[in-house]
Amino acid sequence: MSVAIKLYRKGKKHHPFYRIVVSPKRYKANGKYLEQIGTYDPMTNPSTIKIDQERLDYWLSKGAKPTEGFSKLLKRG
Template sequence: MAVRIRLTRLGRKKQPFYRIIVADSESKRDGKFLDVVGTYDPLQDPAVIKIDNSKLQDWLGKGALPTTTVKSLIKKVAAEV
């Protein structure tokens, strides 16, 4: 049972909004999750990415693996700081 840090989709049709969540790798995209780590709003100009670094580091320390998309979002936030 691997734990992944990934996106879950919210928002209306053609207006996506995402939460960055920690979930079991076998759960559905919008199914059960363990924790909310941040949000991602691609419709803003520039896109708004908010991540709680303490929660993120805690889950990475526990062995949670980010997906490639989340990994790129983390790099963008780190580059802005």
Template structure:
């Protein structure tokens, strides 16, 4: 079963996360099927960038969000202008 969850990256003591679509039985650092966003908890306020269209696409196909990703999807996000 697919899930939407966080994949950690960044230096020691400076975590940042990617929101990814991955098989729920694979380890956290396995190859993801798709990267749909990012989350940086160190900025004030925390920076959340998630492509909601991609998240909806994968959830329509059976991917279940983790509790953390579910809470990130519920938070308001800044609109990032497309260049």
């Protein structure tokens, strides 16, 4: 099973809030996920990113591939 690290959008219209989740690659971004490893709140100033680094390293070692959106977020943060 190929897994990906994705941004799962929550919140209200014009007030997004994202969960950073690990889910099977074929699942849609708003679908089921295996584990939540962090959050991202772009509405705070500055943007707030909280990631459980230990779990991120674990999933990357297991072969999880970050999506393009999550990769951009990591480079910024």
